[in-house]
Amino acid sequence: MAKAKRIYAFGGGKADGSMELKNLLGGKGAGLAEMSRIGIPVPPGFTITTEVCTEFYRSGGKLPKSLVPEIRAALAQTEKLVGRRLGDPKDPLLVSVRSGARVSMPGMMDTVLNLGLNDRTVEGLAVRSRNPRFAWDSYRRFCAMFGDVVLGMKPEKKEDRDPFEQILAWKKQSLGVKDDSELGVEALREIVAAEKAEIARRGKVLPEDPMAQLLAAVEAVFRSWDNERAVAYRQLNGIPAEWGTAVTVQAMVFGNLGDDSGTGVAFTRDPATGENAFYGEFLVNAQGEDVVAGIRTPQKIAELAAHFPDIARQLEKVRARLERHYRDMQDIEFTIEAGKLYVLQTRSGKRTGIAAVRAAVEMAEAGLIKKDEAVLRVEPGALDHLLRPVFDQHAKEKAVAEGRLLAKGLPAGPGAARGRLVFFADEAAAWKERGEKVILARHETSPEDIRGMAAAEGFLTAFGGMTSHAALVARQMGKVAVVGCGALDFDYNARQMTVAAAGGSRVLKEGDWLSLDGSTGEVIEGALETSPSEVVQVLLERARKPADAPLYRDFAKLLGWADQARRLDVRANADQPDQAAVAVAFGAKGIGLCRTEHMFFGEGKIGPMREMIVAENEAERRAALAKLLPLQRADFAGILKAMAPNPVVVRTLDPPLHEFLPHDAEGMAELARATGKTVDRIRERVAELRESNPMIGHRGCRLGISYPEITEMQARAIFEAACDLAKEGVHVHPEVMIPLVGTRKELDHQLEVVHATAAKVFAENGRKVRYEVGTMIEVPRGALRAGDIAQSAQFFSFGTNDLTQMTYGISRDDVGPVLASYYAKGIYEVDPFVTIDRVGVGQLMELAVERGRATRPDLEIGICGEHGGDPASVVFCHELGLDYVSCSPWRIPIARLAAAQAALRERAARKAAEARPAPRAPAHRNGAVVNGARAAGGARRNSAVAAPAKAPRAGGTKRARPSPRA
Structure with a gap:
């Protein structure tokens, strides 16, 4: 078996790698290889792959010994292209050693510049460059960077400054100068001596051998993949730890050789607005780190032509060529050395959500990319920038x-x-x-x-x-x-x-x-x-016309293209008519979760609700519920009308009753007056209703089973509102959802109440409305017994907040200290309450989908937990074959875009698979043997539940759905 290639060279118009090898070479290495292939001037070098990073950590933080000869060979190739050798005392080659993950992590990992300098080569560099100050300034930079990155020399006290910054500041103060550029050769020599003395004082060694410097720097850059800031960045952005970083070793070019040299950073479009204009900054007679660090005030890229007219023309051509080649906005770093242009990096430019949408739409309209590519180009979460x-x-x-x-x-x-x-x-x-x-x-x-x-x-x-x-x-x-x-x-x-x-x-x-x-x-x-935001002014406030709002125009176009591509419907979690109106404006196709408990805190409602809770017999409860009925009916009518003709899923009362009760003396006294009870009895009743763990206590369907009259009142309110609207010619579609079901008998009890109430209301009104009754899958047992429960339920909706909580055994409201500790110890990399845990909670969801649809092939399944607005979770829901996701109204655009991207990537993967010979089917999936072929409604596992005759569905025939993920 051929040995995997671990080092890829580039330069001289050739490259071993390309942009297709981004996962191996990292963004930086792949960009340099691709630019070299298409004739962009890049300094030569080589990239050590991300797989070596994995090997590095597996071997306890050491480079494989067999890699060293490969590094020497790659270095020799670079030396040949440049015409200089690392460590040559007369004409030394200096190199940079940089990190490069497969996704951009700017500033999170480490870099070493000017590597190859020592007490002999610095003199050779001074002679060759005819600029001793440049040589010694490069040497003092190298000592400081090597000491920090490779030797780990940090401030001894947290109050102290960086030790090398202190040395530099001491020298400038002693000479009475303000800027680094004012330091002469002798001062720079003294700084280098002081830096080396500080390194020795700390018991560290700065190697004189450039090859030893190089190997130590490569190890340090690999180590920086696991530094504190890199780990935090990965956690925030969902980047897997196992990806690792590549390391690129590249010949140095110098922008600090004099006034005919310079350095800069630029974007092919404005990263803040997306405008198609060259955007960036540069410095004359400086190294790249000076621009990033803000040591000097840079000039705008528009002023480059005044200093370097020929370079400005070349850079404009590079800008156009890179954007055409990559078909995306690029972030480039460049250096001008003695009047010659070099491009040191290109990568997809970080941009605001506003810029991302504008650039994607304009590129699609210009024919640079297709509409589907424009949809894939924008991170779903970036749409938040346009709404807030x-x-x-x-x-x-x-x-x-x-x-x-x-x-x-x-x-x-x-x-x-x-x-x-x-x-x-x-x-x-x-x-x-x-x-x-x-x-x-x-x-x-x-x-x-x-x-x-x-x-x-x-x-x-x-x-x-x-x-x-x-x-x-x-x-x-x-x-x-x-x-x-x-x-x-x-x-x-x-x-x-x-x-x-x-x-x-x-x-x-x-x-x-x-x-x-x-x-x-x-x-x-x-x-x-x-x-x-401009978008909100158009959508909700009508304060601006679409024609006068270019940002809204781009937003609407992009989401229109997304809607053409997606399969998943997107609904909203909304409890009030105004929230439903917002949801419709943002493109919701229904309400996936109406939390009725939020309605009881409205004006004039909490009193009767509390009367119902403290009631001590059914008669008292029904008297209080009679007061709540017209209030609930009005709420449901408003929501159903605002969302018509789309479905509205109403969840029956879910939280424990004690949450509605007053706990202060004034509130208890008011409740006592309203009910005719004593304050002491109210206080006793409040104490009786307290629960040690109410999240898994007397709530959800358990309340409806204990007090069926609560479910009856809510069902009556729903159906009376629906009938009233139907009389007005409004097409409504209510769906009643029973929460916290773990057994079919619980659901059947509540179904009997709902159906009996519906029959009464329809008889009283002389008309029927279409409705369905289903359940939330939020208890692990409910997921495991989904095949049985689906015999009664017409739809499932995953309540992933509680499903995650109960699966992990962690309270979602008290998870902060746990997560902080788990992140620090690498136990969790992402918050399971933000992004669905695919391998734990996700397996329960997959089981529920498969077993539910094995019983009822047309079973409608959605998700209504907060994960419904998380892009990664939306992708998972698409893969499972769900029908819809439901999320907060303001996250609907995010979910629409994420659903479209999931569909487009699935299509691309399917086309790629069709172009290859079909692999042999695996015998196992998710660690379990799968019996039988996957049916149209989802894969069937061993099950003790026989599929019954399908219950009739009020809504008629459902559209076909794909199978859950393989």
Whole structure:
């Protein structure tokens, strides 16, 4: 068997690799190879593959000994192309050693520049360049970078500056100069001596042998794949740890040789706006790190022609050629050495969501890419940038400079919000009524806070994770939220909040102005200006016409193309008519989850609800429910009408009853007056309803089974609303969903109540409406027994928030400390409450799909947990063969785009597979033997449940669906 190639050379117009080998060569190595192949001037070098990185870690952080001769051979090839040798004391070759993952991780890993310098070669470089200052400046840079990256020399105390920065600052101060460029040769010699002395003082060794330097630098760059910032970046962006990084060794070219040299970074289009204009910066007589580090103020790329007119023309040609070749916006780094242009890197340019959408649409309209490619080009999460209100960047920077950045939490609800600080939900609503903008700050929020949350511009909590109550409601309502901000401490009695900070605690009182950046998690003192996005102004506020909103035009075009490509429907999680209207504007094809419990906190509703809860017999309960019936009926009518003719899935009452009860003396006294009971009895009843673990206690279908009259009232409200609308000619489609079902008998009990109530309502109204009854699959047993449950259920909807919680045995509201520890120890790489755990929770979902459809082939299946708005989870739902995903209204565009991308990638994979000979079918899948072939409705596993005759479906024939994933 041939040995796998571990090193790929490039340069001289040739390359072993290409852009197709990005997974092996990393983005940097693949880009250099491709540019070399198409004639772009790049300094020669070679790339060590990502597979060697895996081998490096497998062998305990050491390079394989057999790799060293291969590195020497590749280096010899580079030396031949350049005409210089590493370590030659008269004419030395210097190289850079850089990282390069398969996806861009800018600044997360390490680089070593000017490698190959020592006390002999620096003199040779000074003679050859005829510029001793340049040679010694390069040497002092190399010593500092090698000491930091390879030898790991960090500040001895966290308060200290970098040791090499201290040496440089000491020398400039002693000479009374401000800029590095003012240091002469002798000063630079002294800096190098001081740097080497500091290295020795720390017990470290800077090798004189350039080959030893090179091998040590390669190891250090591989090690940087696992440094703290790289690990954090991977976790934030879902990059697998096993990918590893490549290492590229490349001949150095120098932009700091004099005024005929320079360096710069540029984008083929504006990365902020997407405008088709060359965008970038450059410096004359500088190295690339000077641009990135901000050591000097760079000039705009538009001014390049004034200094280097011929280079500017060459660079414009490079820009056009790279964008045509890659058919995407490129981020390039370049160096001008003694009047000659070199391109050191090209990669897909990082861009804002606004720029991503504009560039994709304009490239498609120009024929550079196809519409399907434009859909694939935009990261789904980037659409958030087009929907959220924004802070003025200059105002924000000024606030930070003034010390008004108070703390950072989890960015749970993207966007920008400002308002006056309040600590109680009812007061948030009251302040809103008198025209105030407010920020609601709490230890944590609960359903009881819903009115105040609706009134607030944004929420701030000390506790809770990305699927906490505050986070869920923020995304559903389109609110800004910063959660899990551990620096906060509340004193509700004093109506104030203390923020712990390194510079001392700050106390904010009720009414103080606060600004929240829900995209970064930053909490800023004072009021920063915000405004709605252009897209929102068109879609929701009608403040602008589409013709006057180019950003909206591009947004609408892209999503129109996405809708043509996707198979999955996208529904919304919405509880009120105004939320349903937002969902329709954003393209929802129905409501996948209407949480009825949120309705009970509306005006005039919480009182009868509490009366029902503290009732001590059925008669008292029915009396209270009679008060709630018209209120619920009105709510359902508004939602069904706003969403008509699309389906609306209404979940019957789910949370434990104690969440609705008052816990303060005034609230208990009010409830006692309303019910005619004593305050002591109300207090006793509240205590009786407390549960030690209410998330798995007396809730969901268990409530409906204990108190069937609750389900009966809700079903009557739904069907009466539907009949009233049908009389008006409104086409409605209600679907009743029973939560927390783990056994068919639970569902059958509730089905009997729902169907009996429907029959009564239809008889009373002299008409029928189409409806369906199904269940949430959120209990592991429900997933395992899906084949049995599907004999009764007409549809399934995965409640993945609870399914994840119960599968992991971790509370989603208290997961913060667990995740922090697990991330640090590498146990979890992603939050399972944000992205579906494919191999755990995902297997339960797959079983439920297969077993449910084995019983009922036309079983409609969706997802209504918060994962429905997560792009990676949407892809998984597509692979499982689900019919729809449901998410918060403001995440609908994200889900639409993610669903389209999943469909397009599946088609591409299918075409590729058809072009290859079919492989032999595997005997096992997911660790279990699969019996029989995959049927049209999904694969069938061994099951004790025989498929019954299919129950009739009220909705008629369903469209065909693909099989779940293989």
